[in-house]
């Protein structure tokens with residue numbers, strides 16, 4: 001029976017399992033579920049039977065108190081003990097499997113950055129995107145960080161769930177067994193737009209995955225700045241708080257902001273120029289726009305120089321308060337050096353992050 005349960009690929013509550021740990025997870029789940037059902041029926045059945053059989057039949061009925069029976073007491077102690085031990089060993093082994101990434105997983109490490117209300121994924125070469133792409137049948141190790149509150153990384157199809165906690169790195173791993181697209185949810189209530197903190201895991205063949213990574217490399221180097229800005233707007237989740245059409249959300253709309261004089265909570269004011277935008281992204285708490293809360297996470301160490309330029313050009317392109325030129329080609333940004341020696345894949349991403357910080 002256990003073998004059959006372990007094979008069952010779909011449970012009543014979850015989609016079919018698509019990772020290497022799903023079978024043992026679901027097997028244990030089914031075991032606990034059916035044990036509970038069987039015991040409920042047994043206990044409730046015996047109880048109802050006894051209520052009827054030993055009911056008080058007349059006012060003169062004087063029941064005799066229960067007496068001791070070693071056999072019965074052992075009978076209700078030992079079998080449950082054995083069952084609980086089975087569940088413990090099974091569960092503990094599954095728990096260890098889920099926490100210990102197999103050898104080689106760190107070669108495919110992805111940094112998962114959660115922020116209100118967005119997921120952003122950074123690959124080993126420093127590329128990043130708003131969906132998580134992984135090669136099939138390959139162990140993937142994840143390092144999870146949050147820049148604001150506690151989120152939770154949850155992919156039901158993979159049976160993977162891990163809290164993402166600010167101020168520390170949590171780790172988990174999975175190995176997807178089938179090409180396809182799977183939902184990725186935040187499973188920890190993290191504020192107003194928690195329910196929109198959803199994205200996809202795209203499991204691809206190794207060739208498709210390699211092509212995808214190459215494409216990400218090209219995007220930063222070749223996309224026109226305004227397009228790169230629009231991409232950053234989605235990838236880093238700016239869109240969760242900022243609109244492009246003038247309607248204020250959690251944060252001010254980006255329409256007509258560039259070139260205007262912005263007033264801050266402390267009464268001071270400053271003209272919105274390139275440096276102000278850069279400051280707003282890397283150090284959002286500094287000049288707090290009047291009427292808004294200090295809820296924007298910093299994107300220091302995540303967003304690249306070219307992408308900041310992109311956001312600036314995007315802001316210019318949608319502002320009536322700006323009538324200067326808009327870049328149509330990426331300028332030679334400091335990050336380009338890191339891109340130029342992209343052949344050295346492992347170092348590229350780190351160099352670039354280091355450089356961004358040096359400039360601060």
Ligand SMILES: [Cu+2]
Pocket residue numbers: 114117150151152186187188189190194197
């Ligand atoms: Cu969340």
